[in-house]
Amino acid sequence: MSKEKIKKIAIKHFNQYGYEGTKMAQIAEEAGMRKQSLSYHYQTKKELLLEVYKEVIQEEQTFVRNYFDSTQDLSLETQLYTFLNEHKNRFLTNPNVAFLYNLSFITPLEVYDYILSQFRLYLGTLKEVIGACFAKYELRLSPEECTIAFVTLLDGLDIQLVYESSQTYEKVQQVAWDIFWNGIQV
Numbered sequence: 324m325s326k327e328k329i330k331k332i333a334i335k336h337f338n339q340y341g342y343e344g345t346k347m348a349q350i351a352e353e354a355g356m357r358k359q360s361l362s363y364h365y366q367t368k369k370e371l372l373l374e375v376y377k378e379v380i381q382e383e384q385t386f387v388r389n390y391f392d393s394t395q396d397l398s399l400e401t402q403l404y405t406f407l408n409e410h411k412n413r414f415l416t417n418p419n420v421a422f423l424y425n426l427s428f429i430t431p432l433e434v435y436d437y438i439l440s441q442f443r444l445y446l447g448t449l450k451e452v453i454g455a456c457f458a459k460y461e462l463r464l465s466p467e468e469c470t471i472a473f474v475t476l477l478d479g480l481d482i483q484l485v486y487e488s489s490q491t492y493e494k495v496q497q498v499a500w501d502i503f504w505n506g507i508q509v
């Protein structure tokens with residue numbers, strides 16, 4: 324049994340049952356192994372969660388960098404609005420992204436400091452890359468202020484994804500986007 328398959332099953336269980344509700348025995352069973360065999364790879368659920376979360380953070384950092392590298396020839400408005408759509412679609416279709424945001428909003432106390440430190444790494448990458456986009460344009464606000472506003476917009480939309488439906492997200496996205504975009508224009 325590969326560690327990759329174990330991690331994929333673990334993410335599914337963390338998404339479905341939360342950290343507290345996820346049982347190593349259930350992960351082992353679904354992976355077709357005994358719990359003792361799973362312990363060979365991961366001694367504890369916490370150890371498994373920490374490894375998976377770190378990898379998911381790295382995956383999202385790579386996505387952000389690659390997305391903005393590949394769309395740099397588009398207008399700023401198109402880049403940012405399409406990013407919001409891509410971000411939503413990744414949350415809805417990629418269990419790793421759902422895991423990242425669900426765990427970031429509903430963090431077990433046992434792993435709080437680690438999750439916070441890893442999520443801050445992701446936010447740092449996001450702010451750096453988006454700030455570089457804003458720096459290329461003349462806007463009413465500074466690149467730093469635009470970045471703060473955009474990340475705050477994204478955070479609010481993430482709340483919609485975690486706690487509401489994708490339909491609610493789309494309605495809120497349109498309203499919030501219009502206010503954001505009009506607010507940063509010269």
